[in-house]
Amino acid sequence: MSAAEGRLRGRPPATANGRTVPERLPDAAREVFAEKGFDGTSVQDVVRATEVTKGAVYRCFPSKDDLLHEICLRVLRMQNERLDAVVTTDLPVAERVHAAVVDVVGTTLENLRSTTIFFRPLHRLAEENQRQVRRERGPYRETFRALVVGGQREGVFRDDVGAEPAVDYCFGSVRHLPMGWRSEGGASADEVARAFADLFPADIAGIAAR
Amino acid sequence: MSAAEGRLRGRPPATANGRTVPERLPDAAREVFAEKGFDGTSVQDVVRATEVTKGAVYRCFPSKDDLLHEICLRVLRMQNERLDAVVTTDLPVAERVHAAVVDVVGTTLENLRSTTIFFRPLHRLAEENQRQVRRERGPYRETFRALVVGGQREGVFRDDVGAEPAVDYCFGSVRHLPMGWRSEGGASADEVARAFADLFPADIAGIAAR
Amino acid sequence: MSAAEGRLRGRPPATANGRTVPERLPDAAREVFAEKGFDGTSVQDVVRATEVTKGAVYRCFPSKDDLLHEICLRVLRMQNERLDAVVTTDLPVAERVHAAVVDVVGTTLENLRSTTIFFRPLHRLAEENQRQVRRERGPYRETFRALVVGGQREGVFRDDVGAEPAVDYCFGSVRHLPMGWRSEGGASADEVARAFADLFPADIAGIAAR
Amino acid sequence: MSAAEGRLRGRPPATANGRTVPERLPDAAREVFAEKGFDGTSVQDVVRATEVTKGAVYRCFPSKDDLLHEICLRVLRMQNERLDAVVTTDLPVAERVHAAVVDVVGTTLENLRSTTIFFRPLHRLAEENQRQVRRERGPYRETFRALVVGGQREGVFRDDVGAEPAVDYCFGSVRHLPMGWRSEGGASADEVARAFADLFPADIAGIAAR
DNA sequence: TATGAATGAGTCTTCATTCAT
DNA sequence: GATGAATGAAGACTCATTCAT
16 A cells, blocks of 8 residues: 555555565465475465465465575574674673573574474575575574684683584584474473573583683 | 294295395385485385385385384484493493493494484374384483483582483484584594584583593 | 547557557567467466566457467468469469469578467367468468469460369478478578479479470 | 296286287377377376376376377388388389378378377477487488489489479478368368379479370 | 286476456 | 466376285
């Protein structure tokens, strides 16, 4: 209804709750993929679960794979934004690291099922899509690593251990969370988040801080 | 050499290298699944890659899913055996823990592609198969946890951190290894194994040991 | 300049180079159909290749099939016009026949790809469209036949061979030109045109002319 | 049932009238393709028209396109055989040519609908399939051309016209027969065959023979 | 018992056509 | 009149599983 965007062209996009198909489809599809796995979900399943017809799906995303790709990018972007928010705080390094870990673990667990789909081997994505995912992943890891290195330079963290393996170690574990290994245990999301955060700086920072 | 030889009846099982079909099929299939993913592999693919015909596959395993199940169990059993071997050593606790981590990481990386298949969400397996996998996983975790707790009791490890989260933390990361997040880096399998082992006791043992 | 200008109502037809959509669409579409075949071309392809939107296509032509139909009619009309031009010349019959053949072959080869689409079995067109195509085709053949018969009456052509089969023989071959059987050879369009023209009168006229 | 072919392996091929699927499918499919056109025929249509299930179709032919390819090859091989039979006769050249034309036209018309499918532009076939069709087509044309050239050398045919264009001229027309241009006329298959044969040597041989 | 041919439901994707502005 | 988003019925092809020997 906005008169601002010039002359509207073509049949106007159908909206539900004010969101157009390309906006809501990835979020809706993410749930279905999380539920049944990417390979286990047919496009028909997505259509059924969504208020979107099959034709509309393919109008917005050239393939099922590209739909997954978009979902991945959204999560990655979200994570990047959250990390940036934590990093640019005034808190001391050790606390920023702690907060960052609590944040990833927390949001990962809150969206447990939604994040499951990341465990699809990257190489199943189309070449170009792989590149883009990596491009998006890189900064995340780099930002985190820089934060740790900063702490090491400040002398707050010990530096006899490389920042990189420590970060990988931590995030490997975080990314594995949705897999369900531990879903058998009974800790709350918050408890797990704190446990992770307590463990992480122990490797790197705990000792020097002592 | 089997004492049952005397009552052999009907066509004897076909063997290759002295291994019968039900023996060698899972190992062969594991490679194919690792290569292309479970969903991405057709039974025909397995047949092509193996010296086993389709009829024989279905004679041994009632379904493709059951074949996967057997593969999972084998890996789990193997890991359990290796852990047991490490644990029952005379070495001091701290070293046993260290050795155990080096071992898992090492064997995981050596069989990187073969272990990839574990990242299939457990809940896609049939109900009964799920239970069995969990039954097999439990002991592994438990053995490891007991080892750490032992160290804590001996006063070799600090005990202000639960053994359980520390173990999960470590193994989450280990299980994530095949995912390739870090395959972009360039460390050798051995380097990674040591890095993991060095990091793990740091949380738990390192400090008290200092 | 139209005298009707005074009563123009509503939005005037969009034009490009002074040609309205229904005028230029068939010509543009013909190229695309020729390129990829009628069945191999989607309406979307037509839209992409043309400066015409999908809605406009369906405003002008009730279906993709009707669009093809219009294209066929245009070619047929064009051929009829050209033949008429040749026939109404003052030249001697034998030369008129010769010129006519050179003309069809030449224009067919020049528009090789555009004429390809005629090789779509007629019966795939809607009933009414089939009739119309036949109505248009009839005169062409008839005109040509009449020309030959005229030559026979004049005694310029031998008449121990029916005019009809000779004409069919010739045009069958002409219509087959776009199929590519001979595209493997290397003769120029003009050479082929002359060869055909030389061969044609040979059957019918050549001998008597001798 | 034959004991001669060694041990039978796998489920024996289903047969109808003693013909296995890969044997009868192309013939059956040819009819359907001829009826509705290649693009207009779905594999489902083929399945419906044949006593063959979809899976069986794809077991025998990797794609719909390869099925068409096989059909083409069969017709080409048949034509080659028939031509060879005519050519190796003791008849005088002029008569061999005449017989050859009568034969192609006759068989083409008898299988009118079956041969229709050849009018699918060659370039729509897969690269390798194209090559194979050309390999099969070449000999046919060459054999015919050689026959005519032989007649020219013997002085039976006039030689002021190339054998090649004459042959192309004739076969272009023959190949166009199924298109239906002339199906509107009412001549019998035999009449048409003779008309063609009478016309062909007219170009090339008739005159010299006079 | 082993074999591989056959089955047919199900997959992703395309596309002619309609429709809300 | 024009636009392009939406529709939904096919389409080609795959594949886990069964079955006749």
